[in-house]
Structures are given as C-alpha cells and as structure tokens.
Amino acid sequence: MSQLEQRTFRDACGLFATGVNVITTHWDGHDHGMTANAFMSISLDPPLIAISIAEKARMLRKIQASGRFAVSVLASGKDKIAWHFAGKPNPSLHGLFDSLDGLPVVSGALATFSAEVRDEILAGDHTIFVGHVRALNWDSNADPLLFFKGKFGALEDARKAPASMPQIETELMW
Template sequence: MSALDPRTFRNTCGVFATGVNVITTHCDGHDHGMTANAFMSISLDPPLIAISIAEKARMLEKIQKSGRFAVSILASGMDAIAWHFAGKPNGELRDLFDELGGLPVIRGAVATFSAIVHEEIIAGDHTIFVGRVEALAADETAEPLMFFKGKFGALENTRKAPASMLQIETELMW
C-alpha cells in the first residue's frame, strides 16, 4: 500500500466544514490559548468532549500539566481572534477572556466548555484529550465562525433540522 501525500490528505480533510475553536488552559499562573478545529462531543452521560492537539504544539504540555482545558466555539466575525491564537498575534486585541469553571474562555463565543482531563490518547502525531465537562454556557442566538477549504466563513441559508430521526426517515420514504 502506498503512502498518502500529507498535503493531499490535509486538503481532502479541509472539505469538511468545521467550527473554529480556541482551546485554553491555565498553567503556571498564566492563561494559554490556541486555535483548533479538532473538537467534538463524545458522550452525554457522563458529559464528555474531545480535542486533538499536535505533539509539536506548546499547548500539549500545558494541558498535561494543568489536567484541565476549556473550549470556546468562536462566533462569526471573530476571525481576528482565531488568527491571534493561531500564531499571528494581534496587539490590538484586548480583554478577550471571561472565566468558566476557573478557566479562561473567549468572551462572546457561541459556546464555551470547561473540562477536566478524563483520558489522554496518543494517536499518530497528535494527542486526543477526552474531557469531562464541568461547566458550559451557550449563546443560542449567535452564529458560529466556520472553516472550510482553508478559509473562514459563516453559515448561510440555515434550516431547522427535523425534530427526530423518525421524522427524517418518514420524510425520506415519501
């Protein structure tokens, strides 16, 4: 079996539209953050979420040391904040954080989660942190910042999903 070209793999994964998140923690008396799109919910009972951090990212050891992390799902228009935490600092940005469960979260985010590390899984060149959610908050009126094919964007033409999978199945049969 031939090896996949890493750039082709990355570009192909890039056609999966995702939200944009800032992962944060508090370690050694300082708040730390990084932009990521690798976030997902895992379980309702117990409430678990997961993030994926590259082995070369400075955030990896900070989360390992603190044993906690927070996720802020950025709102549409927060491009500058996403770039700031993606390694392109913007000195004009001020007063970015609120606190949730003792961790820094981005003020004005669509949703925020504070979690304690439940499990750590090494997967290739990344570490997946499964976190047990301790606190959360959401602004149900805000729209998320999206990432698609290497670009930021916003949702368009959103439609409410059917109330249940049964309703979807019924609609598809007709």
C-alpha cells in the same frame, strides 16, 4: 507519509467544514490559548468532549501539566480572535477572556466548556484529550464561525431540522 501525501491528505480533510474553537488552559500563572477545529462531543452521560492537539504544539504540555482545558466555540465574526490564537498575534485585541470554572474562555463565544482531562490517547502525531465537562455556557442566538478549504466563513442559509422527525432505527448495508 511523504510531504506530497501529507498535503493531499490535509487538503482532502479541509473539505469537511468545521466550527472554529479556541482551546485554553491556565498553567504556571498564565492563560494560554490556541485555535483548533478538532473538537467533538463524546458522551452525554457522563458529559465528555474531546480535543486533538499536535505533539509539536506548545499547548500539549500545558494541558498535560494543568490537567484541565476549556473550549470556546467561536461565533461568526470572530476571525481576528481565531487568527490571534493561530499564531498571528494581534496586539490591538484586549480583554479576550472571561472565566468559566476557573479557566479562561473567549468573551462572546457561541459556547464554552470547561473540562478535566479524563483520558489521553496518543494518535499518530497528535494527542487526543477526553475531558469530563464540569461547566458550560452557550448563546443559541449567534451563528458559528466556520472553517472550510483553509478559510473562515459563515453560514449563508441556515435551515432548521424538521420539528418532528420519526424515530426510526436503520442499518446501512454496503
């Protein structure tokens, strides 16, 4: 892709609002973290999650070496932490991590997952890690930090799904 096409693609993908996560691992005696939005659940049985890491990211080799990673889903108001792990270090931030199953996770995160790497899939200029979840914690009382059009934000008007939804099988035809 040319530079213009890459920017156009990136801008179009930026229209999909996502949560903000800090991906962490412990390797070579140190905790390591990076901000990412490429995270998703894959399977309930077994419990699997996936993250996507750029081939040029330093975190890639650290996860490959450790064989484990954690995901901290950031709560609203954690913008400074997101920027810190996105390459804009903030020296005033201290005591950022708790531990979950021996891996660093962001204190006060909305949800945290620790996982062992199960699969590694090369996909273009990224590697997708599928992880088997070994432990998790969550706080259902907090709101998420969101990312949209290159900016952080929060839910303005969160609405719950209907209490009872009919179980219908549908097939979409195009």
